[in-house]
Amino acid sequence: MAKIGVYITGLGETFHQESVEKYATRFRNELSYNSIGAIFEIKTEKIDYQEGKQSTVVSIIEKKDTKENVIYKFYDFKYREILIEKFNKYNILYKNVLLFVLVVKKFPILLKRLFFYNGYNRTGQTFYIFLIFLIISLAILFMIPSAIIAFMALTTKLTEIQLPFKIANIDLTYFSVMFVMPLTTLLLLIIPRSKEIVTSLATEFACVDSYIQYGDQSQLILGNLDLLIEYISETNIDSKIHIHSYSLGSILALDLLYPIGNVPSINTKKSIELFITIGTPYEFIKAYYTNFYTNRCLEMDEKLKWINVYSISDALATNFKKDGTIGESEFGIEGSSLKPININYEISPIQDFSLINFITLYHLKIHQYYWDASTNGQSCMRMVFNKMKEEELF
Template identity: 25%
Template structure:
């Protein structure tokens, strides 16, 4: 039996990327690649608790295989979900409006300068890097819009505080309100504009808020390590519990999007060695749409000085990427689809690259790329339904 711990990407509420969705797609691929036509599969999903005093809760989806009768089915795979987004975004959501706006202003100044530096460096101006620049610029624009969305609430809070503090001096209060009246007018314009947009795009505000919040929290994770210990610690606890209870032949970590970064941070941590179970129990890693190259460009040095133990159970790292998706990585300095590697101090961890493209990238123009980035980034590796074609059939071993 194979046990899989799956770490989803972000945008969890927008795309079907939960652990159970992944298990359904994995089962469908198993069925399609199995040469035995009589083999059939079905799923069973249940709650699963782990950690100290079972404080964490997740889901485990078991995949069963049978030939003629379900009564004689065999459990061939378990898929556990390690959901980490709450650890990434909780601290930011608890901040007050002023603190959020200051954080947004700091990010905009700092990352705009990073973007300018990237554009100035000529070696980054190949086609793929240009698309990454556009993608990064889009994130900055969304953050700026997010800041504008919060501005009316800040003005309202400020006026409310003034009414409480200067309630006994109406003349002073009137003078202050008169001086800030342009900001109040600007706030009203923003409110009106958002109401107009909501008429045609009802989910616009939530979409911008969610995407901007996740990007700000990712930046905090990558630059200051906020939430990293909680996220990697929760994964370590899940690996510990699974290794104690499952009688598996292999234990694998599968990551999608930012979930791949969490896997790398756990297996190859900065300055420290991974926990004993991660070193001795994890035999395979599969990363899908890993943003390694994107992060290495805009957060230079993040993956440097990682530690690898002398002995580890890891046998293979398979990386599924797409040339069309700018967040995908091939762990190489060029765009060739040969195998790559991950630098760990003076060693190189080999990575088996698996190219998965559904569109001929050579036939696409610049504007076609931009349209695909907007519509299909992080959705290019599988369709909407369980039976849709997906990338997993390329790496499944029965």
């Protein structure tokens, strides 16, 4: 019986053109590298697991000695549109105001975490991420007075511009020309496709905050994921399901497996045997949303194996250790006895935080580098595949 994988991508992966087809192709490549005398092909189809909700299904077919067998299937779970649908109607100005407010709201706990770790060891890197959010949101907001000043400059000299461009004896004209415009220009130069990134980032960060803080859209998202698991269980009788999750997708999967004040569905408890997390921001969320992991149902502890892929250089990834070092996990989900099997994946020598890395967004960009954009490039999939074989899960 073929194994089944449910692929839950990160929120930003839609922007970076990742897909279940690419993920499955990388898995297929590892099968080819570890087999002799067999050819592995991919077949893609669309299914409706409920009215109006589709999943892309990628089957990996083994051809050997005139025989064909489906040995692994991937179903993708699409949640981005559900998560951001309330925010899609807002313009870029409103989105950036919202992003600015969210960052300001978090700054007290950000500053607190710099001095009181509370078991979290990457406070400097995460403070840096929020600082980047603040700079990006301010850059767009500062464009408003800059644009007004530029318009006024067409009809008068800058030196003649008076109120309303002075507030509390602060010359906004001088401030805009000397600081705002150069800062905005710098950001536009160093961040390719900045408008798309800002729009996407503001929308997604605001939606994630609402999801974590208030459970916004969580019931609808998790209800759809339950329906997909039900469809798979009924269509592939007695098959075991593996959750393959990346970044925010791992948090959604965690909510399915370890629900808040609820219990997992019967199909979840019966069918899911493996939880794979890649670049999971577990500790990032725990540090700044302190109650998010409390009051969880732990029934899946005895039914799961858990593989966790992380990079020390990744400012968002969790190594489930009490320090920022490579090694075996020391804890799991809050209150749980299940600890993940840790896999460290680095694409370059580990680098300490530096000004150059800050300017180039190094520790944030590393979050995207668990695989190359091309399916022919190396990726963390080899280590995941080998560990699945070692644990007799495939």
